[in-house]
Amino acid sequence: MSETILSIQHLSKSYTANTQVLYDVSLDVVSEGILIVIGPSGAGKSTLMRCINHLVTPTSGKIIFRGVEVSSLHGKAMREVRRRIGMVFQEFNLVERLTVLENMLIGRLGYMSTWDALRRKYSDDDIGKAEAMLERLGLAEFALKRADNLSGGQRQRVGIGRALMQNPELLLADEPTSSLDPKTSVEVMQTMAELARERRIPVIVNMHDVNLARRFADRIVGMANGRIVFDGSTEQLTKDTLAKIYGGDSWMH
Amino acid sequence: MxxxxxxxxxxxxxxxxxxxxxxxxxxxxxxxxxxxxxxxxxxxxxxxxxxxNGERILRGIDQGAKFIARLFPPNFAARWDDIVHDMVESIEMAIMASVIGIALSLPLGLLGARNLMPPAITWPIRFLISLFRAFNPIIIGIIFVKAVGFGPLAGVLTLSVASIGFIGKLFIEAIEEISLKQVEAVRASGAPFLSLIRYGVMPQVSSRFVGFAMYQFDSNLRNSTTLGIVGAGGIGGTLFAAFQRFDYRIVSAIVIVIIALIILDEFVSERVRRLFE
Structure with missing residues (x-):
């Protein structure tokens, strides 16, 4: 059975007085499946995603994650919500000068005391989990290599692994394939979909590649100019709706 | 154009x-x-x-030649014990000041970086660091000699202040150039603030910090040999006294020891730098 775990209600965000990026966005996310948010650059996809784990503070509206209103939280309470939400980034955002294994363990920082973190002292349990995760991702041999030695696809796998090390109840992925070639994009999406399904956690993915979105989405949300203009299944995503999301249809031919 | x-x-x-x-x-x-x-x-x-003018320059060259002749041969023996004692004092001053300066520059650098902290914090910190850099170490030395009295304590304080003024600024600049993407990823994991600094910021700047710290130690070592002139400890006092007594052969002995120390330091710091690369 799928219950609603995330409810976004009347969310608005403006960075300065004249630049509003989100206009009254409402969206409910259920506890399983892949939700892909499509839309052109600047539609507000990234801002919407960053409001969910409070990397960005919304101007108005509510975000309710597992019954807790996220956007009013501060300090420790906010960090505790953050560690329950994993995030994958467009440019991987690995700490390049640390090893692959240590990048995985960054996913545990939300659970570690500051004192242990400062000394880089991880529990045996965490190290074991990180190694198992690397094994699962096919990256075991790179464990002690520096993260900037990996290829794009490998780095994004580390990014996914790091997010899953948090034991998240929700996975966010902001344009996870935009820096990758088409073949690697599909492989990375497959890895992410598979791991999320195993753990029975929902995934929200931002993307502008419509074909890739059709291939992996259980549900598609279309955004344009800071508003949700489509919400439905892949079958419902017609040429007309795509024209509405991206503006015009000349690019489809 | x-x-x-x-x-x-x-x-x-x-x-x-x-x-x-x-x-x-x-x-x-x-x-x-x-x-x-x-x-x-x-x-x-x-x-x-x-x-x-031409006449003045020729007169200067003439006097310079006489001066150089009086420097040789260097006389190490006459003041050997003083030279050793003061050199050791200079080196100790440089080491202590470097440790204090670097240890304080690290938090000040983090607090002064405009990409991590709000203006209300960065402004006073940056002002303090600029103030520390505003004066030549000799001037700061005179102030500390007046404040805490003659001797190496004044020297250590002087060099610590100079170190903060210099590497504090370089630390801030290095931190302001980091990639915030890495910081954002660590923040998204729910890491507390100091863990965020440790994992999001420090790995990006640590190798540059080591370079700055080594550079500052070199600089402190050189400055610690001159601070004695204003009474702030180290070999400079003996050097200045020899000058005033026109004991030029002792002057040249001290200068040669200082040169030897600097060459040794170049050699060591090159090794250390390579170790951290």
Missing amino acids: DALTRHVILRREKAPSGFLPRVRRRLMLHSGQVLALLAVAYVVLAVSNLGI
Whole structure:
């Protein structure tokens, strides 16, 4: 059975007085499946995603994650919500000068005391989990290599692994394939979909590649100019709706 | 203005009519050459104004030759115990000041970085660091000698302040250049603030920090040999005393020891730097 775990209600965000990026966005996310948010650059996809784990503070509206209103939280309470939400980034955002294994363990920082973190002292349990995760991702041999030695696809796998090390109840992925070639994009999406399904956690993915979105989405949300203009299944995503999301249809031919 | 920009402007814009507008345009197009010409003219004027002429230079060379003759042979024996004691003091001052300066520069650098902290914190910190850098170590040395009395304590304080002024600024600049993407990823994991600094910020700047710290130690070592002139401890006091007594053979002995120390330091710091790369 799928219950609603995330409810976004009347969310608005403006960075300065004249630049509003989100206009009254409402969206409910259920506890399983892949939700892909499509839309052109600047539609507000990234801002919407960053409001969910409070990397960005919304101007108005509510975000309710597992019954807790996220956007009013501060300090420790906010960090505790953050560690329950994993995030994958467009440019991987690995700490390049640390090893692959240590990048995985960054996913545990939300659970570690500051004192242990400062000394880089991880529990045996965490190290074991990180190694198992690397094994699962096919990256075991790179464990002690520096993260900037990996290829794009490998780095994004580390990014996914790091997010899953948090034991998240929700996975966010902001344009996870935009820096990758088409073949690697599909492989990375497959890895992410598979791991999320195993753990029975929902995934929200931002993307502008419509074909890739059709291939992996259980549900598609279309955004344009800071508003949700489509919400439905892949079958419902017609040429007309795509024209509405991206503006015009000349690019489809 | 560079030649390419000038070329494009000349092609696109018609010359204005009237004498003054044409001159103004000429000056603007050749602003670089005009500035260079002014600089040369200023140096020529200044040299004659300071009374530096051929006769004065020849007189200076003559006296310099006599001075150099009196430096040799260096006399190590007469003041050997003083030299050793003061050299050790200089080295200790440099080491202590470097450790204190670097240890304090790290938190100050983090607090002064505008990409991590709000202006209410960065402004006072940056002001403090600029203030520490505003004066030559000799001036700071005089102040500390007056404040805490003669001796190496004043020297250590002086060099610590100078270290903060210099590496504090470099630390801030290094931190302001980091990739915030890595910081954002660590923040998204729910890491507490100090863990965020440790994992999001420090790995990106640590190798540069080591470089700055080594550089500052070199600089402190050199400065610790001069601070004795104002009574702030180290070999400089003995050197200055020898100068005042016209004991030029002792002066040359001390200078040779200082040179040996600096060469040794170059050698060691090169090794350390390679170790951290």
